[in-house]
Amino acid sequence: MTKKSQVTRSDFLKSAGVVIAGAALASCTPAPAGSTKTEAPAAPVEETPVLIKVGIMSSHGMSDSAEEIAKQFNEKFAPHKAEVTAIGFETLLDKMLQDFTTGSNSFDIYSVGYHWIGTVGNYLADLDDLRKQFPDIVDPNYDQADFPKILWDTYATFKGKNIGLPFVDGTLTLFYRGDLFENADYMSQFKAKYGYDLKMPKDGDSFKITFAQLKDYAEFFTTGVKWRDGEQYGICVPAKVGDPLLATFCSIFGDWRRSPEGVQVYGEVDPDWGDYFTKDHKVAFDPAISDMGVKALNYYLELGEFSPNPANLDWTTSSEPFRSGISAMFAGWGGYWPSITGADSPVHGKVQVAALPMPHLGGWNVAINKTTKNPKQAYQYMQLLTNKENCKMLYDKFTETPTRLSTMNDPELKAKNPDLWVMAPSLEVCSTRPKLPVLPQMEHSMGTILGQVWTGGLTPEEALKQQAADWTKIIADAGLS
Amino acid sequence: MTRLLLFYKRTQSAIGRIWTYLAERKAPWFFVGPPILILFVLIIYPTIYLYRLALSRYDMAFMMDPEFIGLRNFVKMFTDASFLTAVKNTFYLSLGAVIVEFMLGLGLALLLYEPLRGSFLVKPIIIIPMMIPPVVVGLNFRLILDAFGPINGLLQLLHLPVIDWLGVPFNARMSVIMADVWQWSPFIFIIVLAALNAIPTQLLDAARVDGASAWQLFRHVIWPMIIPSVAVAITFRFVDALKLFDIVYMLTYGGPADATEVISLYVYRTAFRFGQLGYASAMGVVLMLFSIVVVWGILRVMNLEKRLEWGEK
Numbered sequence: 001m002t003k004k005s006q007v008t009r010s011d012f013l014k015s016a017g018v019v020i021a022g023a024a025l026a027s028c029t030p031a032p033a034g035s036t037k038t039e040a041p042a043a044p045v046e047e048t049p050v051l052i053k054v055g056i057m058s059s060h061g062m063s064d065s066a067e068e069i070a071k072q073f074n075e076k077f078a079p080h081k082a083e084v085t086a087i088g089f090e091t092l093l094d095k096m097l098q099d100f101t102t103g104s105n106s107f108d109i110y111s112v113g114y115h116w117i118g119t120v121g122n123y124l125a126d127l128d129d130l131r132k133q134f135p136d137i138v139d140p141n142y143d144q145a146d147f148p149k150i151l152w153d154t155y156a157t158f159k160g161k162n163i164g165l166p167f168v169d170g171t172l173t174l175f176y177r178g179d180l181f182e183n184a185d186y187m188s189q190f191k192a193k194y195g196y197d198l199k200m201p202k203d204g205d206s207f208k209i210t211f212a213q214l215k216d217y218a219e220f221f222t223t224g225v226k227w228r229d230g231e232q233y234g235i236c237v238p239a240k241v242g243d244p245l246l247a248t249f250c251s252i253f254g255d256w257r258r259s260p261e262g263v264q265v266y267g268e269v270d271p272d273w274g275d276y277f278t279k280d281h282k283v284a285f286d287p288a289i290s291d292m293g294v295k296a297l298n299y300y301l302e303l304g305e306f307s308p309n310p311a312n313l314d315w316t317t318s319s320e321p322f323r324s325g326i327s328a329m330f331a332g333w334g335g336y337w338p339s340i341t342g343a344d345s346p347v348h349g350k351v352q353v354a355a356l357p358m359p360h361l362g363g364w365n366v367a368i369n370k371t372t373k374n375p376k377q378a379y380q381y382m383q384l385l386t387n388k389e390n391c392k393m394l395y396d397k398f399t400e401t402p403t404r405l406s407t408m409n410d411p412e413l414k415a416k417n418p419d420l421w422v423m424a425p426s427l428e429v430c431s432t433r434p435k436l437p438v439l440p441q442m443e444h445s446m447g448t449i450l451g452q453v454w455t456g457g458l459t460p461e462e463a464l465k466q467q468a469a470d471w472t473k474i475i476a477d478a479g480l481s
Numbered sequence: 482m483t484r485l486l487l488f489y490k491r492t493q494s495a496i497g498r499i500w501t502y503l504a505e506r507k508a509p510w511f512f513v514g515p516p517i518l519i520l521f522v523l524i525i526y527p528t529i530y531l532y533r534l535a536l537s538r539y540d541m542a543f544m545m546d547p548e549f550i551g552l553r554n555f556v557k558m559f560t561d562a563s564f565l566t567a568v569k570n571t572f573y574l575s576l577g578a579v580i581v582e583f584m585l586g587l588g589l590a591l592l593l594y595e596p597l598r599g600s601f602l603v604k605p606i607i608i609i610p611m612m613i614p615p616v617v618v619g620l621n622f623r624l625i626l627d628a629f630g631p632i633n634g635l636l637q638l639l640h641l642p643v644i645d646w647l648g649v650p651f652n653a654r655m656s657v658i659m660a661d662v663w664q665w666s667p668f669i670f671i672i673v674l675a676a677l678n679a680i681p682t683q684l685l686d687a688a689r690v691d692g693a694s695a696w697q698l699f700r701h702v703i704w705p706m707i708i709p710s711v712a713v714a715i716t717f718r719f720v721d722a723l724k725l726f727d728i729v730y731m732l733t734y735g736g737p738a739d740a741t742e743v744i745s746l747y748v749y750r751t752a753f754r755f756g757q758l759g760y761a762s763a764m765g766v767v768l769m770l771f772s773i774v775v776v777w778g779i780l781r782v783m784n785l786e787k788r789l790e791w792g793e794k
């Protein structure tokens with residue numbers, strides 16, 4: 001028989017003794033700095049270096065801009081450091097929500113799409129409080145009045161509080177092929193067919209094109225004139241499930257919604273509820289209220305006939321046919337200018353921009369995670385990122401769409417960048433999305449219901465009725481009605 | 482002093498008794514305890530938490546704590562058109578994909594079971610797709626099937642009409658199935674091939690000597706021998722296909738409209754896009770029950786309990 005291997009009583013007691021002694025010794029060792037209440041040291045203490053983590057949307061040069069400013073920050077505010085992580089548009093909101101609700105504090109600063117403010121606004125720091133808490137960090141030359149009012153109201157404000165600083169402007173813009181629109185032969189053919197001039201507004205012009213004109217232009221360059229070998233489209237208009245459908249339809253419906261007739265029927269637009277809602281927060285495109293929604297949707301469908309299948313086009317895929325030279329126009333975010341017109345682009349040197357009949361507001365702020373342990377340094381970074389000098393520098397370097405009027409109207413920059421002129425006029429009147437906590441649900445609902453109009457599953461009227469009912473339910477379920 | 486000594490001895494004796502008791506009677510717990518603890522922390526607690534959330538309203542966008550609402554999430558689910566569409570899509574996409582994967586996998590296994598020149602090279606190549614992350618597969622197919630992608634480019638070169646692979650509901654569903662089939666047919670192939678290799682050659686030789694045709698050989702000798710493996714492969718694939726997420730996320734994101742919306746994607750959206758953790762948890766519970774029912778159904782249909790002699794000693 002083998003002897004049982006067993007822990008003896010004395011071994012057990014010895015081990016227990018070692019553990020207890022170890023614990024007692026550990027409790028006697030000095031605690032890390034700052035973890036205990038100690039008397040203030042006589043000599044001045046250097047600030048503990050902190051690392052500011054910045055989560056920025058990865059496209060449109062936003063992350064390049066944030067990286068550039070991180071370098072400035074690291075020099076100016078050493079030993080503190082800022083570290084930028086680029087996060088894709090599709091996953092950014094999800095990541096933010098996870099971070100905020102789990103309190104994991106993955107990032108101190110986020111770039112927040114203004115339409116997400118309703119969803120994450122409760123988790124963002126109140127910057128007015130912060131400025132009161134650390135008055136010495138406020139830049140006296142920051143010049144808040146340099147931001148257009150609409151941008152401050154939509155990007156920086158939630159429930160009356162300042163929760164972010166405007167970072168990147170964005171309106172849906174009309175990109176078009178200047179070489180086609182200025183071709184004398186096409187101009188005369190167009191005039192003969194439609195009875196008016198083929199013309200796009202330029203910087204300083206007071207006229208704007210209408211949606212009816214836009215459709216004529218799209219039709220003309222699809223079927224009216226053969227301007228290239230192979231397939232050709234008049235316009236690329238996105239309608240893919242999600243943000244592209246929600247924003248593009250808002251732009252079109254907004255034209256009806258903000259017309260004198262629309263204002264009479266629906267009342268003024270509530271900035272928090274946007275163009276899709278009446279003054280008293282009913283779904284405005286509901287056919288039970290007016291036929292303007294049906295008209296707008298029919299128009300969207302008709303315009304889509306002159307585009308590659310809109311149901312399959314998101315922002316990126318709708319820019320591609322234009323960039324590759326098979327489409328005469330493209331309705332997309334102003335920030336696409338560099339990728340569309342780069343030196344390697346097949347349409348390099350041929351592209352111009354104009355404001356859409358009803359521009360639609362997109363854009364981003366930078367905001368501080370409420371649970372950050374470094375609010376002071378986070379604010380300093382954001383202030384640096386969005387100040388006057390850097391707004392101009394970042395636009396000049398990365399052509400990132402500016403949020404400051406001083407940059408939008410800078411003559412030197414205007415001369416260098418043919419797309420800059422359109423930014424300020426686009427903000428004069430533009431449609432906006434709702435800033436509601438349930439916007440992601442509404443966006444998905446619109447994709448599944450209104451999306452069926454493109455696949456032939458529903459007529460425009462049926463779709464809008466169902467859409468209105470579904471949105472009303474979503475809002476009621478969330479207790480917002 | 483005597484009393485103190487007595488107290489010391491009694492204490493020492495008590496400690497000794499406890500130690501002996503622990504060492505001799507409860508020793509198994511020292512070994513079983515840690516795994517149970519790990520099991521509890523990693524599986525049991527999250528599962529209980531999932532059920533708790535499933536019975537709560539927990540909306541992240543409203544910064545609210547979970548609020549007990551009973552079965553309301555489950556009731557809502559069955560009136561939620563998006564969820565019902567996702568269930569229907571998941572079922573049809575999974576069924577379509579698994580049927581094609583089974584036929585392709587079986588066909589390839591039968592073809593490569595026979596000694597062929599170069600099969601040593603073909604076999605590893607066939608299983609490569611299985612090793613690629615599904616996200617990458619989805620992205621690749623998205624680029625390939627893009628309206629202006631290489632396949633439509635090729636069709637144009639051949640003067641054939643281009644196909645809107647991802648913009649038409651039927652085509653989008655077929656595209657999802659195609660991507661899943663491309664990735665997972667090798668899984669069926671490899672399992673069936675292993676089962677074929679396990680068939681005693683004497684059996685096959687005997688059948689051939691008796692004059693069995695190729696079809697008779699397959700129908701009466703090979704098929705009965707490989708059914709258990711096929712059933713296991715199909716069960717694994719079907720349960721996995723019910724959780725289809727990555728490929729759809731990258732390829733269609735559930736569109737056009739809701740044509741390819743699947744349960745996992747909708748659960749993900751609900752949890753992390755809409756911020757409704759309670760409702761998403763309830764859907765997760767239903768998906769789990771749905772998977773259990775499907776597995777049970779497959780086992781029953783293929784009579785696998787009897788074939789594998791489960792429960793028999």
